Amino acid sequence: MPPDPDRPPPSPELFGRLAEIGAAEAGAGHEPQILYDRHGVLVVRVGDVVVKAHQADRDGGPLLEARMRVADALPELLLPSLGPPREAGGRVVTLWPYGEPVTPEPGALPWEDGARLLAGLHSTPPPEGTPGWGRPERVARLVTRLDGGTAAEQEIRRAFGTLPAWIREEPGAAPPPDAPRGLLHGDWHLGQMVRVQGTWRLIDVEDLGLGDPAWDLARPAALYSAGVLAHDDWSRFLGAYRAFRGPAVPAEGDPWEVLDVPARTLVIQIAATCVQSARKDERPLDGPEQALVDTCTRISSVGSPA
Structure with a gap:
């Protein structure tokens, strides 16, 4: 994703340091290019090398090294790294080969390739030393930032109250002990794929670990349930995942038995993100954003705290 033209430019010192690191790996003669500059993450391309400065508040120590x-x-x-993490300007920095990102062409999105990669990941015995994925912490963090000052925020907060206590981070609450446990990406969407030499790979491993693989299907399931993702796209993705024998959902029958809680959680998380973004930009919610808030209303009307 290119940088937002309305967003302040990144720190010249940090950009310059990433460009230097990339040039040392890729060689001279390449103009540094910003690939991503959002949410405290800066990604710079130099030739065929990508240098990523991670969020300052994310773990950049042994856990990140274990995931890499x-x-x-x-x-x-998964796209392999170009070496261990390093430090630059007080930030953790990682190096990766450049890969071609997914282009948003309707009807040509690589849903089947994403399903294949996830099914393969979920079916792979976790390598020794794989850390735990933890829990979907982001939704609680985002919802706590909503003060309930608008109708949309109130709907999101009510929907949040229907989620299981362990997702709401209630004291002493823990995930179900019998939940499936396997290798998962932890934050999957189509933006987490790049193509290298004609073959797709998964990227961004900050959440990679052991957990319930159903959470990797949560974002497309959430967008489908909100009417934002087309039925044909969801069918392509889910059908391909089952065809590749992905273990996160039953091979036949109703997938929502395992996808309901992850999908509800991601609807609320994405809706909270949209509301905060609209508030920051002083603009009304657009159509897809309002659809997510409306889905929160449906969630709160039928759900109850678990």
């Missing part, structure tokens, strides 16, 4: 070792051990599924 998992990616390096599964190069047919």
Whole structure:
């Protein structure tokens, strides 16, 4: 994703340092290019090398190194790194080969390739030393930032109250002990894929770990349930995932038995993100954003705290 033209430019010092690191790896003669500059993350391309400065508040120590070792051990599924993490300007920095991102062409999105990669990841025995995925912490963090000052925020907060206590981070609450446990990406969407030499790979391993693989299907399931993702796209994705024998959902029958809680959680999370973005930009919600808030209303009307 290119940088937002309305967003302040990144720190010249940090950009310059990433460009230097990339040039040292890729060689001279390449103009540095910003690929991503949002949410405290800066990604710079220099030739065929991508240099990423991670969020300052994310773990950049042993856990990140362990997740990167998992990616390096599964190069047919995950883009391998170009070495261990390093430090620049007080930020954790990682290096990766450049890959061609997904282009938003309706009808040509690589849903089947995403399903294949996820099914393969979910079916792979976790390498030794794989850390736990943890829990979907982002939704609680985002909802706590909503003060309830608008009708949309109130609807999101009510929907949040229907989620299981462990997702709402209630004291002492824990995920179900019998939940499936396997290798998952942890934050999957089509933007987490790049094509290298004609083959798709998964990227961004900050959440890679052991957990319930159903959460990797949560975002497309959420967007489909809100009417934002077309039925044909959802059918292509889910059908391909089942065809590749992905273990996160039953091979036949109703997938929502396992997708309901993850999908509800992601609807609320994405809706909270949209409301905060609209408030920051002083603009009304657009159509898809309002559809997500409306889905929160449906969630709160039928749900109850679990």
